[in-house]
Amino acid sequence: MKFTEEHEWLRVEDDGVVVGITAHAAEQLGDVVFLELPEVGDTVSKDDEICVIESVKAASDILSPLDGEIVEVNDMLTEEPGKVNDDPMGDAWFFKIKPDDASQMDDYMDEAVYNKFIG
């Protein structure tokens, strides 16, 4: 699993990279009450704002960590945004992206480095 400075996690699967937000991010956001996900088939570029996540406190954007195509989104989350607080690293994944260039993954941190990053 890889981690971005924007507190996203990336997990490589056979048909794409699954992306969610870290437990640390979910805790900082507080109770999540609204989520807007990209659409399957969207072509996105790295750092595009592709999701909106709102907690009881504020709205934040989620940036695409990679160039590629959105191949799956977790529709359950738009119905039950609170799942992001319950299981951010598991069931509450956001979307799956098919990367144009898998080497972009190399820019990101491994778990040990991320844990140091959030100190």
Place this chain on the structure above:
Amino acid sequence: MTDTPKRTPLYDLHVELGGKMVDFAGWEMPVQYPMGIMGEHKHCREKAALFDVSHMGQVILKGDDVGTQLETLCPQAFATLKEGKARYGFFTNDAGGIMDDLIVSNAGSYWFVVVNAALRHQDIPHMQANLAGVDITEIFDRALIAVQGPSAEDVVGALCPAARDMTFMETIMADIMGATCRVSRLGYTGEDGYEISIPEDRAEEIARAFLAHEDCEPAGLGARDSLRLEAGLCLYGNDIDQTTSPIEASLTWAIQKRRREEGGFPGAARIQKEISEGAAKKLVGIKPEGRAPARQGVEVQCANGHTIGAITSGGFGPTVGGPVAMGYVSTNHATPGEKVNLIIRGKAQPAEIVTLPFVQQNYKR
């Protein structure tokens, strides 16, 4: 503000309870505790929550005609406010805008006024300059604690039996664990409850005693904001300010009949005119139909796509279970049931004008 934020007498308790401390109006205050804003909000509606509101300005007024004098600055009927009663009011300016909102209590031998934390530096000189023959003293040695929710009577009554017999907007001096406290049955959540002014050296001990009650949990500024929003209560700086008149702000109910007729307060010309003819815009409840919260600044459009106003307070209402908002719209679009659109991140989201509050107020009348 570059000054180091100030700490209330309950600072150490907040930290011990895991409060996430933020700078609010120059004070280090808990925005939430480990339970989280949603949990604290629901706990307040279902049982009881304790809030530290010691950052607010507490002022003692003494003189022969304090009520009459206050009427020169406020459009409320304070001259006839009975001893032992509290009343919501506001200072108006010459243009009919609202300088601050406040709670005024007639304590018999003196008057007790609570003003917003951020505006104490405006309000106190304003009173000193304008209230003839009134001695004005800001008190810094008392904490202010709010206990709110359906169990508040049990939580406070366990330590202060006299509190049980009070009704909404009553105020008394009462003994709590040997400390002389001012206990007022009012609040800012839409629930029954109390605000209690406590000598600072006893505040932590008394707060701990309230929290020892199984129904009482601490709540922070986050829950305080979502509770007051669901209850349709204005936040100074968001929903009301120097430019908004009380009529625009749908606060006409807070101007008693005699004052509406007689005037004699700053901005009376505009305010009386708006009472008889109506104002061009009005503060209303706005219920988004979807799930996206509409926050402060979001544009409101009528069904034809014209701008009719803006959101002044908005967020997620944990008790409502969805987004809730308040904002100003043109009076001709302010009728409950009117369909409007909210422009959130460039997209029009459907919403409806609704009657405030979003939740039933549960005051003990």
